[in-house]
Amino acid sequence: MEKFSQFRDKGSGIAPFLPIPTEPAGIYLPFHIFLYVCRVPLLLFFSIAYFAFLQFLPFGVIGRKGPLWCILGIPGIWWIDLAIDGVKKGSLAQHSARLPKPGSIIAASYNSPIDALYLAAIFDPIYAACYPNTRQVQPLTLFQATLRAFASPASQQKPSASATLVDLSTYVAQNPSRILVLFPESTTSNGRGVLPLSPALLSTTSKTKIHPVHMRYTPADITTPIPHSYGTFLWNLCSKPTHCIRIRIAEAVQNTASNAAVSAKASAIESLADSASEAETLVGSEDSEGVQTREERAFLDKIAEALARLGRVKRVGLGVKDKEDFIRMWSNKRH
Template sequence: MEKYTQYRDRGTGIAPFIPITSATSSFHLPLAAVLFALRAPVLLTISISYFLFLQFMPLGSLFQKGILWICMLVAGVWWVDLQVEGVKRGTLSRYPDKLPSPGSIIASTFSSPLDALYLAATFDPIFLFPSFDTPYVFQLTLFQTLLYTFAPPTSKPYSSKPTTLAEVISKNPHRIIVIFPEGTTSNGRALLRFAPALDSFATQYKQSGENGHGNGTIPKNKIFPISLRYLPSNTTTPLPGSYGVFLWRLLGQPSHTIKVRIGEAVKIRDLEMSDTLVATSSSETITEKTVARSSSGDDANGRVPRVGALEERVGEILVRVGRIRRVGLGVKEKIGFWNAWKAQGRKKK
């Protein structure tokens, strides 16, 4: 893999776009074939029934969540290892504010279709994907989100209209919002550079208030960083178009474990504030900031969170709870890597 050295992070040496392979024994192949043959028809039948008919019927969110959990059980996801930062095991019921609730925002890692499936089955959220070069986001359905995990990285997924995180929240105040701030999938071994949408949230909310879509103040919404990792770890989809490989690894394994780590909630009002409204990030190896701030800030003192403060706080928590490293690679580098990978494949042919 020396030819892809330029897509390896210089500081950590991690290559987040190269798929993970695992050694298998000669006894695994027959078992995997049997499991795949048994599970695939059942999973396909349930999935088609849900996405074509059941999700549009007035059956209630609890029933729809149950169908999604059945899909994961059929796929072999039999165990979810949930840990919440600052909460001891067995005492989670005493701290309901430590979990996302209606009106909350989830900033999740992004490495597999299982990310969206688990979050949908647990929280029934609205899914947002950020543009890597603008502060806009795109709202996708669960089915579109699952497909996007296999799609080449782009600044505009599908035909969705660009919007802002603040506008989506103002129109859906009683829904949980999920945003994947990395903007594209990785192999789960590192946290990619964030797109601008999450960090510009406070300014967007201010501007939406001026346009009549919000109250124009810095929002009180809690932002919950959530890290999702998998055992075995080869069910990630860093390469676009890897439908067959993913399904084979997912359905051919006897069981899978999802390690869910929910970090401490972040409030924008608690971030470091600044009077400088137009600036660039203090760490260009981690992030790229080209989004200008508006000339007015918080309704109390005219100040807004320092540029990069929200991204740094969320990224720090994801790195800590997920026990991964943060790299300076993002969607732009993923596009270059994918073009190089395709070119290499054509040469081999």
């Protein structure tokens, strides 16, 4: 893998886009093949039944969550540990107010299609896609959010011309009874690092609670940093007896930078207006989406640091554009 050394983070040496190798089955290969042959038809049947039919029936929250737990249970995915940052084990019930609530946002790590399914089974949220160069988001269904984990980084770099984009604060206000899930890294990694976050979180109001949530899988080979890896993912998912999920939830943060940004922007416009008193009109008063204030950068850093701490990993400087270059080189190597 020395060929891909340029896609290792310079500070940590982490390569977030390399797939996690699967341990050889050895003498247990016939058993793994048996599990795979038995599970795949069941998994496909329940998945098609849910996404094509069951999710549209008026069964309520329980009716939506039940089939999802079946989908997760068929390949042996077990939720073995849920913890809130700073809360002792065994006292979670006493701190339930610190869990995500309707009207709040989950900023989740992005490693696998299981991320969206698992969060749907726990919180029954709605979803939106983030992009690295815009503060707007694209509303998604659960099916779209799940498949997006297999998408190419080229499609995650910027929205398509047909994509419907909305301000995050507007989308939250339109759905006050639901939790909103975002994957602010914009693209999947192998779970060994936290990628730079999208500026979409900066468009939230100071009243919206944002919960950093990290999910860690054992074994880790069901992460999907390589796009369109459906066959490899299905084999890794369905051929092993069990998979374990550890979920960590950090203390909620709020975007106090939004108020500071508004004040700073108003001051800048006022200053420009004073200096352009001889001009008939004031042009170029809107900030570019790529420009961030110090307070905004600190806010995104706080969320990224929380994700890294929860996952016991490091932040990396490689983003969606780097992954696009990596996938291009990876594809050339394989062909």
